[in-house]
Amino acid sequence: MTLLLILTFLVSVLFWEKQIGGIPLTIRMIISASITMVLLSCLYFIFIWTQIDFLWGLSIAFVLFLSYLIRKRKEFSFSIQFPNSHSILWGILISLAIIYYQKYVIPWGGWDAVAIWNLHAKFLADNNHWHDMFQHPLAWSHPDYPLFLPSLIAMGWKALNEINYIVPVVLGVIPLIGIISILFFAFNNKFIGVIAAFIILFDHHFIEQAASQYADTWLAFFILMAVYLISQLPKYPQLAWVLGLLVTTCGWIKNEGLLFFILASGIALIALKNERKACFRYLISCSPVLLVLVMFKITWSPTNDMVSETNTSIYTKLGSWDRYELILQFLKKTILDDFPFIPGLIIFGIFLIKKTSPIILLIGLLIVLMFGIYLGIYVITPKDLAWHLSTSFYRLMHQIYPSFLLCYFLAVEQNTKVYLSEN
Amino acid sequence: MKKILLTTIAIILIATALRNFTQLANKSIPLNPIEKSVKSVLGKLKHPTKLAYYSNTIEDGLYFSTQLVVAPHVLVKFGKEDTALFVIDRTKRDTLFNPHRLAYQIIDSAQSENVKSYLLIRQR
Numbered sequence: 285m286t287l288l289l290i291l292t293f294l295v296s297v298l299f300w301e302k303q304i305g306g307i308p309l310t311i312r313m314i315i316s317a318s319i320t321m322v323l324l325s326c327l328y329f330i331f332i333w334t335q336i337d338f339l340w341g342l343s344i345a346f347v348l349f350l351s352y353l354i355r356k357r358k359e360f361s362f363s364i365q366f367p368n369s370h371s372i373l374w375g376i377l378i379s380l381a382i383i384y385y386q387k388y389v390i391p392w393g394g395w396d397a398v399a400i401w402n403l404h405a406k407f408l409a410d411n412n413h414w415h416d417m418f419q420h421p422l423a424w425s426h427p428d429y430p431l432f433l434p435s436l437i438a439m440g441w442k443a444l445n446e447i448n449y450i451v452p453v454v455l456g457v458i459p460l461i462g463i464i465s466i467l468f469f470a471f472n473n474k475f476i477g478v479i480a481a482f483i484i485l486f487d488h489h490f491i492e493q494a495a496s497q498y499a500d501t502w503l504a505f506f507i508l509m510a511v512y513l514i515s516q517l518p519k520y521p522q523l524a525w526v527l528g529l530l531v532t533t534c535g536w537i538k539n540e541g542l543l544f545f546i547l548a549s550g551i552a553l554i555a556l557k558n559e560r561k562a563c564f565r566y567l568i569s570c571s572p573v574l575l576v577l578v579m580f581k582i583t584w585s586p587t588n589d590m591v592s593e594t595n596t597s598i599y600t601k602l603g604s605w606d607r608y609e610l611i612l613q614f615l616k617k618t619i620l621d622d623f624p625f626i627p628g629l630i631i632f633g634i635f636l637i638k639k640t641s642p643i644i645l646l647i648g649l650l651i652v653l654m655f656g657i658y659l660g661i662y663v664i665t666p667k668d669l670a671w672h673l674s675t676s677f678y679r680l681m682h683q684i685y686p687s688f689l690l691c692y693f694l695a696v697e698q699n700t701k702v703y704l705s706e707n
Numbered sequence: 708m709k710k711i712l713l714t715t716i717a718i719i720l721i722a723t724a725l726r727n728f729t730q731l732a733n734k735s736i737p738l739n740p741i742e743k744s745v746k747s748v749l750g751k752l753k754h755p756t757k758l759a760y761y762s763n764t765i766e767d768g769l770y771f772s773t774q775l776v777v778a779p780h781v782l783v784k785f786g787k788e789d790t791a792l793f794v795i796d797r798t799k800r801d802t803l804f805n806p807h808r809l810a811y812q813i814i815d816s817a818q819s820e821n822v823k824s825y826l827l828i829r830q831r
Contacts, residue, residue, distance in 0.1 A: 372713040379720030386727040391736045392775070398738070399771050406778035413779035416756055421783040425774070453731065 286443040288342050295349040296320040302356065306520040307512075310374070310469045314462050315509055315526060322533045325435040326576040332414055333583075338442065374468055377481055381464050384491045385457050391449035393456065393497030400426055401499060402452055405437035409447060418584055428585040430577065432537040433499045456497040459505035463686045466508050470515075470690060473697050480693045484686065489622045493682050500679045503537045503544075504686050506530055510548055511647055511687040515694055517555045517562075518643050524562035527552055528569030536577050540683065543657060545570075551650045555643060598664050607669055611662050614673045622678055623685065629692055640695045647691045654684055738772055743819035745776045745794060748826040751815050752790065757781045759791035763801040769794050769822075793825040 300316035307315075327345070331338045392398050403425055407417035418427045433455070440451035467480040484490055494501040513527040531548045534541030549570070556562045601607060619626050640648075658680045665672050736742075752758075760782040762769040773794050774782050785791065791811055793804060798821045811827035818824075 369710055369713055372710065372717050375717040376713065376720055379717060379724050382724040383720065383727060386724065386731070389731070390734055391731065392738055398775050403775050403778055406775065410779040413754075413756065416779050416781050419757075419781050421757070421781050422774070424771075449736070450728075450731070454728075 285339060285342070285445075288339070288346060289439070289443045292342050292346040292349070293317075293320055293324070295346060295353055296323070299349045299352055304523065304526055306523065307516055308469045311466060311512070314465055315513075315530070318462070318506065318509060318533075319526070319529060321436060322432070322529065322536070322573060324439060325432050325536070326573060328408075328435045328439050329431055329576060329580065332408060332411060332438075335411065338439070370474055373478065374465065377464055377468065377485055378461050381460055381485055381491070382457055384485070384488070385460055385495050388488075388492045388495035389453055389456065389497070390495075391453065393452060393495075396499075397452065397456075397497035399424075400429060401433050401497065402437060404429070404431065404434035405441070405452070406447060408434050408438035409441045415584070418586065423586065428539070428581075429499075430536045430538065430541075431580065432533065433502060452497050456494060456501070459501040460491065460494040462505045463501070463508055466505075466512055467686065467689060467693075470512055471693060471697050473700065476693050476697050476700075480689050483625055483689060487623075487625075489678070490682065490685070493679065498679065499538050500682050503534060503541055504683045506534050506537060506541070507544055507683060508686040508690060510534070510544070511650070511690055514548070514552060514555060514647055514650070515643055515690070517552065518641075521556060521559040521562040522565075524552070524556055524559070524566040525569035528566040529573065532570045532573040532577070536573050538683075540658075540680065544654060547650055547653050547657075551646050555646055601664050607663055610669055611659055611673065614677050615659075618677055618681060623681060626688075633692060633696070637695045637699050640698060644691060644695050644698065647687075647694075651684055651688055651691060655681075738776065740820035740822040741769065741772050741794065741824075742776050744817045744822045744824040745773060745792070747817040748792070748815040748824050749777065749780075751826055752780070755780065755788070755790050757783050757788050759783060759785045759788040761785040761791065761793045761804060763795050763799055763804060769796060789829040791825075791827040791829075793827065795823045795825070797821045797823055 297313065297316045297320050300319045301312050304312045304315060323345075327341050328338055331341050392402060404417055404427070407414045408431065416422075417425070436455055437452050440455065441447045444451065464481045464484055467484060468477045471477040471480070510527060510530045513523050513530065516523055517527070527548075531545050531552070534544045534548075549566075552566055553563055556566065662669065662673060662677075758777065758780050760770060760773070761784075762773070764770075770782065773792070777792065782792070795801060795804060797818070809827070810830050812830050814826045814828055816823060816825045
């Protein structure tokens, strides 16, 4: 099964790469690989639910993708060229990222990786007893959390025929590589791309969080890809279907991703308001993953603890200034301790960024809204506020930080072009 | 010249990254003692869905970590189930667990470092 999984993965990536046009090749390959992982994850869950051997699904997918590629073989041209300096530099950055990741990673990962993601994966790796993870004694392990990461881990274990910590360790480094690569190749100005990638690479908090093997870095990666595609919509509205798939997947990765799905869909439809065909494609492409997610939520998932815990004093909390003060204190502390570049970037941006395109403004609005709603949730949380902030605030910022950098440097790139053309 | 230098650096770093992955097994894994002691007794189980569970750690950290090792069995706090798994941290003082005073029979036990696991079934 390992060989079949690898071959299916490869032919699927080549298939999806052919369907995506316009954007740089490396980003096309990254997005194609991500689409493949999303579809494999959804298929794995469907097959284990319906008690059909996943080998059948893999075999059918492999045959379908391969037959398409054989029919289109004349469109493929392979030429071996020595990579240019920019690509070699990318290779160096990725290798450094992996080495830093290895410095912090431990087998089985941090607390949530042990108690939630790898635990759920162990259940999903057992065809006969997988649904035991929804039993009441395991309510503490958040069985309502979506199954993107656990299903990928379980699939890896099935392929190896062994439950080994190396699978979640390797899966944990993928979003980190993806984030650095997207930031590196997203800009026409290569120097800006190098700066953006370096900011993540030398952020040891970010790497440490990725090495914990939580799903937050995966969510940050998919949010970044979606934000990048939104920035490309004015030029390539035909990418709307890719955007829909990636945006919906955010809800399949973590529950916070559902918030991003709603906000990003609104922003995307505003950006595509003059492209009715693209709007339609966007909405259609949301449906496969959304269907799987809805089926999971309705059929198996219990109510989320944040929703089920009684919260009779929302109005009292909304009027309590102590809560706002505590949240702002945490915000200030987190930014100064864990995201020290942000204040400097904002000050620099005030002087440099004079005007931006409408699409970058929309992306900025998306990020601000996400962040604002996250803060709002803390105001009314039924949990102890200090505990909730200390255990999750950094991770929420971790999810949107790469997209903030992308948006920021896109604005800088635009204004740099304007400044150079005026002078 | 610049390309050759960059390529050399890239090759060295890629080789270092690959070598580090092979050395990952040497890293100390906090779950190792739990895994070794619990796995060796689990083989005697005939796949019950639930296991009664007891742990003597103050914060019950062993409970959550053991859950990962024991999955897909489900651990419930010590109660009425016929099969029980006791995972004891021997470095912590425990006055509650004495297998000879319980209505359970010890089927198997295994110790790894400071963690000892007992598999018990209810006496009839």
